Amino acid sequence: xxxxxxxxxxxxxxxxxxxxxxxxxxxxxxxxxxxxxxxxxxxxxxxxxxxxxxxxxxxxxxxxxxxxxxxxxxxxxxxxxxxxxxxxxx
Numbered sequence: 001x002x003x004x005x006x007x008x009x010x011x012x013x014x015x016x017x018x019x020x021x022x023x024x025x026x027x028x029x030x031x032x033x034x035x036x037x038x039x040x041x042x043x044x045x046x047x048x049x050x051x052x053x054x055x056x057x058x059x060x061x062x063x064x065x066x067x068x069x070x071x072x073x074x075x076x077x078x079x080x081x082x083x084x085x086x087x088x089x090x
Contacts, residue, residue, distance in 0.1 A: 014052070020060045023052045027068045046072065 014022055026049035033042035049072060053061065061069070 016060070019052060019056060020063050023049055023056065024064055024068060026052060027064070027072050031068075031071060 026045050030042050030045035030049055033039075033045060053064075053072065
């Protein structure tokens with residue numbers, strides 16, 4: 001995977017179990033950045049994971065551990081969602 005590749009391009013290339021494994025990897029990577037207080041990196045990986053998650057079928061989504069699904073869809077939305085106050089530039 002190239003660094004400049006978008007999640008949509010990656011999603012087209014990945015299918016089935018490969019897409020599931022990549023989604024899980026991206027969520028875990030985003031959480032690792034979150035724990036290290038690296039917000040920009042966390043946001044980037046979370047966005048990639050969400051884009052890939054959206055391409056998964058329902059049975060594949062159920063293959064993602066519940067703890068990771070909850071973090072991706074709910075908890076991280078509190079901090080990175082549209083309703084969040086934007087960080088100051090400075």
